Amino acid sequence: MTYVVFDIGGTKTRIATSTDLKNFVEVKSFKTPPTFKAGMQLFVETVDELTTDVTAFAGGIRGRLMEDKSGIENDGTLTKWAGESVVGYLQKKYGKVPVFLENDAAIAGVGEAVFGAGAGLDIVAYYTVSTGVGGVKIECGEIDQADIGFEPGHQILDIDRTILGDEITPTLENMISGTAVKQRFGVEAYEIPQTDVLWDDLAGYLGYGLRNTMLYWSPDAIVLGGSMIIGDPAIKIDAVRKATTLALDEFEPTPYIVEAKLGDEAGLWGGLALLARRL
Numbered sequence: 547m548t549y550v551v552f553d554i555g556g557t558k559t560r561i562a563t564s565t566d567l568k569n570f571v572e573v574k575s576f577k578t579p580p581t582f583k584a585g586m587q588l589f590v591e592t593v594d595e596l597t598t599d600v601t602a603f604a605g606g607i608r609g610r611l612m613e614d615k616s617g618i619e620n621d622g623t624l625t626k627w628a629g630e631s632v633v634g635y636l637q638k639k640y641g642k643v644p645v646f647l648e649n650d651a652a653i654a655g656v657g658e659a660v661f662g663a664g665a666g667l668d669i670v671a672y673y674t675v676s677t678g679v680g681g682v683k684i685e686c687g688e689i690d691q692a693d694i695g696f697e698p699g700h701q702i703l704d705i706d707r708t709i710l711g712d713e714i715t716p717t718l719e720n721m722i723s724g725t726a727v728k729q730r731f732g733v734e735a736y737e738i739p740q741t742d743v744l745w746d747d748l749a750g751y752l753g754y755g756l757r758n759t760m761l762y763w764s765p766d767a768i769v770l771g772g773s774m775i776i777g778d779p780a781i782k783i784d785a786v787r788k789a790t791t792l793a794l795d796e797f798e799p800t801p802y803i804v805e806a807k808l809g810d811e812a813g814l815w816g817g818l819a820l821l822a823r824r825l
Contacts, residue, residue, distance in 0.1 A: 548597040551817025552589070552605030553650055554578060554632075556623035556677075559589065561605075562814045563596045567822045572596055573814065582617075582630040590639055602825060603636055604646040604817035606653035610695060615647050646820050650813055651680030652689050652696065654771065654806075657815030659684035662807040663769045671765040672806075673698060675752070675781065676772035679719035683763045687819055699723070703754055718755040722748045722781070724774055740779035748774075748781045753789025760794065760801050771806030 549567060553560045555578060562573040574592050579585040593600065609621025609628070616633040618624060633645045648656075655672030664670035664684070673681040679699025683690040690696075704716030710730075720726045727735040727744075738744055756768055774781055783805050791800040808815050 547601040548599050549818070549821050550593055550597065550600050550603045550605075551814045551821070552603065553653070553813030553817075554585070554589075554605065554607040554624075555650060556608050556621075558810075559585070560810065560814055561589065561592050561596065562811075562817075564818055567818045570814065573811070578624070580624075581626045585627065586632070586635045590636075600640050600643055602644040602646075602821055603640075604648075604653075604820045604824075606648050606650035606813045606816065607632060608650045611647065611649055617647070644825065646817075646824060648689060648816075648820070649680070649682070649695055652682040653816035653820065654808075654812035655682040655684050655769070655816065656687065656689060656819050657808050657812040657817075658769045658771065658806050660687050660819035661815040662812065663804045664767050667766040667802075669763070669765045669767075671698075671759050671763050671768045673756075673759075673768065673770050673775075674772035674806075675722060675770065675774040677725045678723050679772075681759070683765065687823060698755065698759055701755060701758055703751060709751075718751065721751045722755075722774065735774060736777060736779065738779060742779075745779060745781055746785055749785035750789045750792075752781060752786050753791075753793045756786070756790045756801075756803065757793035760790070760798060765801060767802040767804060769804055769806050771808075771812060776805055776809070 549564045551562050558575050559578045560575045562570045564570055609618035612619045616631040620628050636645050651674050658664050658672055659670040670684040681698035682696045699719035700717045703718050704710050707716055710716050714720050724735045787803050
């Protein structure tokens with residue numbers, strides 16, 4: 547039996563095979579094509595290079611999923627993938643094999659909760675801070691039930707608009723993401739030295755966001771990933787812990803806050819975890 551896991555991102559698509567749902571046999575990646583047809587054709591070509599016998603698929607894709615979780619409803623980057631069925635395409639090619647599709651941040655969170663920084667804990671909140679801000683609540687190795695998914699990056703923080711002004715929606719994402727930093731300061735985040743006070747400011751904003759997450763989800767741990775967290779320069783975990791403690795103001799104990807461990811392969815590990823539970 548060969549299991550195929552994948553992560554379709556705005557920049558790269560990663561595909562891996564496994565025979566035991568514990569390790570990868572091989573991992574391949576390619577630049578994600580802008581159109582659904584070209585993307586899925588290359589996807590299938592890559593799968594066929596890896597295996598001739600597919601037992602099941604599981605993976606993530608960026609964007610908000612359609613209600614039946616067959617593809618994405620919309621996305622600012624994969625605009626020409628919206629409304630198309632990834633699940634239908636794969637089942638037409640490979641027969642009625644099981645195909646499990648989730649949001650990319652959500653399945654990366656599963657990977658970190660089961661195989662990564664949150665392993666062994668029951669309730670894990672996962673944030674990815676990069677070009678945008680996404681996140682998910684994982685309970686006992688599964689994505690928690692939700693009507694429309696999880697969007698912690700869109701929580702409102704700058705209520706009086708003293709930071710972002712009147713023209714920008716005052717969300718956490720618009721305060722700390724790499725895209726937001728570039729829009730506000732005119733340079734890429736990685737061009738700003740670690741010694742710049744901006745990084746402490748970003749940690750402070752994130753601390754207030756994590757306060758909300760702690761009070762809403764009550765997790766055993768909060769795992770932080772993405773280029774704005776694990777890159778260089780980055781929002782430092784120690785600064786985030788300090789900022790979250792200040793934001794909580796002794797209302798609740800500061801949760802266990804830790805860096806993600808699995809890097810770019812978190813979504814692939816999440817696919818293995820989902821298949822192990824759902825098959």
